[in-house]
Amino acid sequence: MSKNKAMYLEDVRVGQRFSSDSYTLTSSQIIGFANQFDPQPFHIDEQAAKETFFNGLAASGWHTAAITMRLLVDCVGERFAGGLIGKGGEISWARPTRAEDTLHVESEVLEVAYSPANEEWGIVKVRNHTLNQDDKVVQTFVAQIIVPRKIA
Amino acid sequence: MSKNKAMYLEDVRVGQRFSSDSYTLTSSQIIGFANQFDPQPFHIDEQAAKETFFNGLAASGWHTAAITMRLLVDCVGERFAGGLIGKGGEISWARPTRAEDTLHVESEVLEVAYSPANEEWGIVKVRNHTLNQDDKVVQTFVAQIIVPRKIA
Numbered sequence: 363m364s365k366n367k368a369m370y371l372e373d374v375r376v377g378q379r380f381s382s383d384s385y386t387l388t389s390s391q392i393i394g395f396a397n398q399f400d401p402q403p404f405h406i407d408e409q410a411a412k413e414t415f416f417n418g419l420a421a422s423g424w425h426t427a428a429i430t431m432r433l434l435v436d437c438v439g440e441r442f443a444g445g446l447i448g449k450g451g452e453i454s455w456a457r458p459t460r461a462e463d464t465l466h467v468e469s470e471v472l473e474v475a476y477s478p479a480n481e482e483w484g485i486v487k488v489r490n491h492t493l494n495q496d497d498k499v500v501q502t503f504v505a506q507i508i509v510p511r512k513i514a
Numbered sequence: 515m516s517k518n519k520a521m522y523l524e525d526v527r528v529g530q531r532f533s534s535d536s537y538t539l540t541s542s543q544i545i546g547f548a549n550q551f552d553p554q555p556f557h558i559d560e561q562a563a564k565e566t567f568f569n570g571l572a573a574s575g576w577h578t579a580a581i582t583m584r585l586l587v588d589c590v591g592e593r594f595a596g597g598l599i600g601k602g603g604e605i606s607w608a609r610p611t612r613a614e615d616t617l618h619v620e621s622e623v624l625e626v627a628y629s630p631a632n633e634e635w636g637i638v639k640v641r642n643h644t645l646n647q648d649d650k651v652v653q654t655f656v657a658q659i660i661v662p663r664k665i666a
Contacts (some may be wrong), residue, residue: 395580398580398584399580399581399583399584400580400583400584400587401584401587401591402587402591402597402598403597404597404599414596414597415596415597415599415660415662422580422583423600423602424576424579424580424583427576427579428547428550428551428552428574428576428580429551431551431552431574431576432550432551432552432553435552435553435554439553439554444566444567445554445555445556445566445567446554447556447567447568448575448607449606449607450575450604450605450606450607450654451604451605451606452602452603452604452605453602453603453604453605454601454602454603455600455601455602502602508567510567
């Protein structure tokens with residue numbers, strides 16, 4: 363994404379799209395993240411994972427989420443005035459992220475919400491699809507982002 | 515949580531509650547996680563963070579989410595047959611997680627959903643509140659967990 367001027371709430375438009383760079387993750391990264399934050403057999407043990415729901419090693423959903431955030435920050439972190447500050451959102455994992463998957467994120471602004479009660483900032487709803495190298499969605503995160511207003 | 519028999523979908527009851535152990539995080543962990551996954555000033559630079567929305571260093575929401583997952587896995591990971599496998603859910607961050615905060619998770623089963631089309635597993639909806647040492651909610655994650663059925 364080119365270095366344009368940072369966007370305030372008034373500059374954001376429904377339908378705006380962003381596309382991130384890509385990132386390839388390894389089995390040792392999957393196991394390292396999971397040993398720290400999600401130490402279940404299907405995330406930390408290639409052999410044991412074969413006998414589970416995932417039929418093989420899969421990244422923790424929170425690892426996919428964290429990589430997605432990094433791709434978003436690198437892509438649009440400096441485009442939004444004040445940075446990328448999430449209030450929350452809806453997350454879902456449609457299929458597992460596997461070792462050697464190459465992920466990228468495609469985002470679209472769904473809503474720009476002003477609040478009469480808040481002159482300092484509003485909420486931008488952005489749908490972020492995280493896709494693998496086969497263009498299959500591994501994660502969808504519909505985020506509510508806090509974006510400052512110009513008049514603040 | 516004591517070592518009871520693993521629960522299948524038929525064993526889960528609306529209103530069941532779980533409470534995790536606690537975990538204290540440090541500023542260097544906040545900065546380390548954020549340097550990797552969410553390198554924005556309010557997550558990686560104590561001085562710069564003072565001039566931002568957060569008025570000081572705050573953990574990435576995804577760091578709070580990852581710590582929450584670890585507390586849940588340690589608490590109930592072996593209680594659910596097949597492990598803790600999330601399909602997705604709604605996440606929100608009510609206030610920042612700060613350095614030296616001591617977090618724990620309080621969970622309650624909200625729904626147990628059978629699908630006529632799926633004899634192998636169903637969905638359990640669990641609300642997970644992540645609380646700090648002042649019993650203030652820092653994160654709420656209403657998770658949809660995939661739980662196998664006994665008859666599968």
